[in-house]
Amino acid sequence: MPGLALVLLDSLIKVAGGVAIGWWLKDAAGKGKSGGGGGGSSKKSKQSAARRAGAAAAAGGIGSSAPVPRPQEELKMVLCVNMSLKMGTGKVGAQCAHAAVGVLWSHYNSHNVAIRQWEMYGQPKIALKVSDESEMAALEAKAAAGGIPTYIVHDAGRTQIAAGSQTVLAIGPAPKSQLDTVTGHLKLL
Numbered sequence: 001m002p003g004l005a006l007v008l009l010d011s012l013i014k015v016a017g018g019v020a021i022g023w024w025l026k027d028a029a030g031k032g033k034s035g036g037g038g039g040g041s042s043k044k045s046k047q048s049a050a051r052r053a054g055a056a057a058a059a060g061g062i063g064s065s066a067p068v069p070r071p072q073e074e075l076k077m078v079l080c081v082n083m084s085l086k087m088g089t090g091k092v093g094a095q096c097a098h099a100a101v102g103v104l105w106s107h108y109n110s111h112n113v114a115i116r117q118w119e120m121y122g123q124p125k126i127a128l129k130v131s132d133e134s135e136m137a138a139l140e141a142k143a144a145a146g147g148i149p150t151y152i153v154h155d156a157g158r159t160q161i162a163a164g165s166q167t168v169l170a171i172g173p174a175p176k177s178q179l180d181t182v183t184g185h186l187k188l189l
Contacts, residue, residue, distance in 0.1 A: 013096060013097045013101075013125060068113075068116045068117055069113075070117070070121065071114070071117045071118075071121065071175070072175075073175040073176060073177060074121075074122075074124065074176045075117055075118040075121070075172070075173040075174060075175060075176070076118075076124040076125065076126060076172055076173060076174070076176050076179060077100060077118065077123075077124070077125045077126070077171065077172035077173045077174075078125070078126045078127075078128055078170070078171045078172055078179055078183050079096045079099050079100065079125060079126070079127045079168055079170055080128050080130045080136060080139060080169040080170075080171065080183065080186065081095070081096065081127060081129060081130065081167070081168050081189055082130055082132060082133060082136060082165075082166055082167055082169075083129050083130065083132075084131060084132040084133070085161050085165055085167060087160055087161065087167065088160060091160050091161075091167075092168075092189070095153050095167040096125075096168050096170075098153045098167075098168070099151055099152075099153045099167075099169065100125060100170055102153060102170060103149050103150065103151035103170035106149070106151050110149070111173075114173055115173060117173075118172075118173035126188070127188065127189035128183055128186040128187065129186060129187050129188070129189050130186065133166045136166055136169045139169060139171065140152060140169055140171075142182050143171045143182045146181070146182065148171055148172060148174045148178060148179070148182065149170075149171070149172060149173070149174070150169060150170065150171050151169070152166050152168070152169050152170075153166070153167045153168045153169075153170075154166055154167075155167050171183065
């Protein structure tokens with residue numbers, strides 16, 4: 001059964017990534033080359049620009065002309081699910097997809113090579129259990145201290161759980177041995 005859950009989760013993440021890239025392409029086509037704007041540099045507009053850049057890079061990731069060297073060690077991403085929220089299976093899948101896409105968009109510029117290698121050589125993702133938000137925060141701090149990309153999903157509160165709840169922490173992509181020092185003690189979802 002866990003194998004089936006991982007296959008389902010992998011499929012959901014790939015669908016979410018495709019939707020995100022399609023959204024970006026539609027947005028880019030709608031804006032044409034007029035781009036630009038008001039010169040404001042708010043945090044929100046910078047995040048939006050980073051997401052669009054990440055989506056553009058992801059769209060061209062595997063097919064881009066720059067060669068992607070094989071990593072010396074397998075790269076993977078871990079998705080740490082907050083078990084205290086008692087989310088349904090579909091909710092967990094959706095939140096994991098948000099986390100996977102979010103970590104790629106947020107860190108594409110700073111971890112370009114590792115992300116492209118991960119995209120090119122299998123995109124392994126592992127779903128793990130964390131007990132609550134405090135454990136999630138400790139894992140995020142440890143990963144960030146090691147220079148590993150992280151992203152925490154804060155739920156919008158439209159369905160099963162309260163707005164702002166931290167549902168999933170994505171860590172990586174990063175070398176398997178480096179991730180194991182952060183999350184090796186956690187149990188599989």
